[in-house]
Amino acid sequence: MRLSELPKGAPAVVDRVDDAHASDPIAQRLRDLGFVDGEPVRVVAVGPMGGDPLLIQIGFTRFALRRAEAARVSVRAEAAA
Amino acid sequence: MSASTLRIALVGNPNCGKTALFNLLTGGRQKVANYAGVTVERKEGRFTAPSGRVLQILDLPGAYSFDASSPDEQITRDVCAGNYPGEVAPDLIVCVADATNLRLHLRFVLEVKRLGRPVVLALNMMDTARSRGIVIDVPELSRRLGLPVVETVAVKRGGARALIERVDGEVPPAAPAQPDDAASRTDLHAQVRELLAATVTMPRATAALDDALDRWTLHPVFGLAILAVVMFLVFQAVYAAGKPMSDLIGGGFAWLGGHVAALMPAGPLQSLVVDGLFGGIGTVLGFLPVILVLFFFILTLEESGYLPRAAFLLDRLMLSVGLTGRSFIPLLSSFACAIPGIMGTRSIQDPRDRLATILIAPLMTCSARLPVYALLIGAFIPVRYVFGVFNLQGVVLFSLYLAGILGAMLVGWVMKHLRRDKSEHALLMELPSYRLPKARDVAIGLYERGMVFLKRLTGVILGLTVLMWFLSTFPGAPEGATQPAIDYSFAGYIGRGLQYIFAPIGFNWQISLALIPAFAARETAVAALATVYLVGGEAEGLGQALVGQIPLASALSLLVWFAYAPQCMSTLAIIKRETDSWRNVAISFGYMFVMAYTASFIVYQVTRALT
Numbered sequence: 001m002r003l004s005e006l007p008k009g010a011p012a013v014v015d016r017v018d019d020a021h022a023s024d025p026i027a028q029r030l031r032d033l034g035f036v037d038g039e040p041v042r043v044v045a046v047g048p049m050g051g052d053p054l055l056i057q058i059g060f061t062r063f064a065l066r067r068a069e070a071a072r073v074s075v076r077a078e079a080a081a
Numbered sequence: 082m083s084a085s086t087l088r089i090a091l092v093g094n095p096n097c098g099k100t101a102l103f104n105l106l107t108g109g110r111q112k113v114a115n116y117a118g119v120t121v122e123r124k125e126g127r128f129t130a131p132s133g134r135v136l137q138i139l140d141l142p143g144a145y146s147f148d149a150s151s152p153d154e155q156i157t158r159d160v161c162a163g164n165y166p167g168e169v170a171p172d173l174i175v176c177v178a179d180a181t182n183l184r185l186h187l188r189f190v191l192e193v194k195r196l197g198r199p200v201v202l203a204l205n206m207m208d209t210a211r212s213r214g215i216v217i218d219v220p221e222l223s224r225r226l227g228l229p230v231v232e233t234v235a236v237k238r239g240g241a242r243a244l245i246e247r248v249d250g251e252v253p254p255a256a257p258a259q260p261d262d263a264a265s266r267t268d269l270h271a272q273v274r275e276l277l278a279a280t281v282t283m284p285r286a287t288a289a290l291d292d293a294l295d296r297w298t299l300h301p302v303f304g305l306a307i308l309a310v311v312m313f314l315v316f317q318a319v320y321a322a323g324k325p326m327s328d329l330i331g332g333g334f335a336w337l338g339g340h341v342a343a344l345m346p347a348g349p350l351q352s353l354v355v356d357g358l359f360g361g362i363g364t365v366l367g368f369l370p371v372i373l374v375l376f377f378f379i380l381t382l383e384e385s386g387y388l389p390r391a392a393f394l395l396d397r398l399m400l401s402v403g404l405t406g407r408s409f410i411p412l413l414s415s416f417a418c419a420i421p422g423i424m425g426t427r428s429i430q431d432p433r434d435r436l437a438t439i440l441i442a443p444l445m446t447c448s449a450r451l452p453v454y455a456l457l458i459g460a461f462i463p464v465r466y467v468f469g470v471f472n473l474q475g476v477v478l479f480s481l482y483l484a485g486i487l488g489a490m491l492v493g494w495v496m497k498h499l500r501r502d503k504s505e506h507a508l509l510m511e512l513p514s515y516r517l518p519k520a521r522d523v524a525i526g527l528y529e530r531g532m533v534f535l536k537r538l539t540g541v542i543l544g545l546t547v548l549m550w551f552l553s554t555f556p557g558a559p560e561g562a563t564q565p566a567i568d569y570s571f572a573g574y575i576g577r578g579l580q581y582i583f584a585p586i587g588f589n590w591q592i593s594l595a596l597i598p599a600f601a602a603r604e605t606a607v608a609a610l611a612t613v614y615l616v617g618g619e620a621e622g623l624g625q626a627l628v629g630q631i632p633l634a635s636a637l638s639l640l641v642w643f644a645y646a647p648q649c650m651s652t653l654a655i656i657k658r659e660t661d662s663w664r665n666v667a668i669s670f671g672y673m674f675v676m677a678y679t680a681s682f683i684v685y686q687v688t689r690a691l692t
Contacts, residue, residue, distance in 0.1 A: 028148060029148075032146040032148060033509070049397035063509060068505060
């Protein structure tokens, strides 16, 4: 499942970040910010217009990600971890 | 060694409290400049340690990673690595990490350590960490990292004592430098997890207060309502406190000029001092209160952590016209004055988004346009009621504001489709914990903004004001002249020349002439029109004179012109200063001129056809 499809509040774990194109700087930045295998994530809030951007809790930090950015992150339900 | 200077670079993630720590260490003794050739701020301060050694501290821009994604991060990386041209490599790097956010911040600490330079880790916000029940085994963390670790509380007096003692002692040995490649980057995360598991106990991942506040401030309905209330209060304050002070300063200088005039013989020198010098300084300083009041709120909102929340709420809306959520506050500030708006774009890290915001900001209807609008609307638009409730004058004023916003959206949309760089630029914005803003940090920020404005702009604006004065004064009226002196001046000639360009949009030579001093500051257009139409400055008399002299079509055209025109030169000067490029000044001036001309042309021709 993609992080952009994760329902609000549902606990999940990061699988990996996929490059949207070759040497994708946004994907690399997501990895640097802690979107790496096994890291718990949760959608905390969504923007008022079109449900964009998403507010993601990862580690001890909250990041606002646009849907296109969150779509790079592949996640799995926490139970599977 | 005790008399020598030690160069220290402060680095850390954004929101780690690094700048507060810098302020605590150096107090007001800071030098703010730009790195050569880029518009990234370089902040340096000095501090004398108890041993008598002088510590020279460089506050580097916040960075998440050395795999730089913005000019800020490139500079931080290059200065730390000692290969930024013109910067001496620091003797010691103090890496600041937020003790409540170590999962993110420790990774950067490890990245800094790999540079192979002497590093001290400052665990900041230790007070907040303790109150949240976070326990950190500092000696064990220090042992595992192989770095000296000190605890700091940047927002408390004496909160940097341990850090000062540490940096005043021996410089710690550098860890061996390690290569930077993709595999080792992934490895850093594993190391951070290991460190956290061994040294940090965290009862819960987030602060309960943040969760509670965000539930309201980010709520789709209440969040937007709260934002609207906050913005309303900011604008009330700007008009209640900033505007009267601006008027007071302008009036004060006019009064002072009048007294100086009495001491001098009449002539060109007196006119230069009174109209050029005092008038010019009054105009420049008159901007200051509005700028300071706006920046007080911008800094307070930024420090408190609310600004990124506002950006979160509005990102989608701004993205649809090629901007980012971060553009919203600078654009809103531009409704008071474009100068603080453009200066406020520094909070946008992405250079492309920042430039787009700067180019659009002057289209927001600033307060200086109101006197012109008031004059023309009062004179030409009858007090009539539309649908029985709306005053037509109010409707026209509202339409002019709306015209500015719609124009800005159009320009944003066009720029989005025209620019060569069509790549996706990320939002990826951290929403930091809420914090109570510290008076000292806000005060230092305000002082810096005020000084940037006064130091960099006073010269330019004053020079241009004197030039405007020269054009409107020389050559003087001949003996027995019947027309006002300005008719015979260079400005008069230019105005007559310009009327050929402006005739298709309905401006006669008097209006064309008034546009010249209006370039110094929009509100002076009213005074200039009064001069050329030989009325004594009374707005009411001028209004009546105008109704007799120019048709309705020209008046409407002039209103629309002021909504879009490339004006005031202070705005153009700040664009030069903030983008360090004359090209951007030319682009701003050019597109706004074309836009104003086109819109005025349509309005003039359509109105003429209808009336």
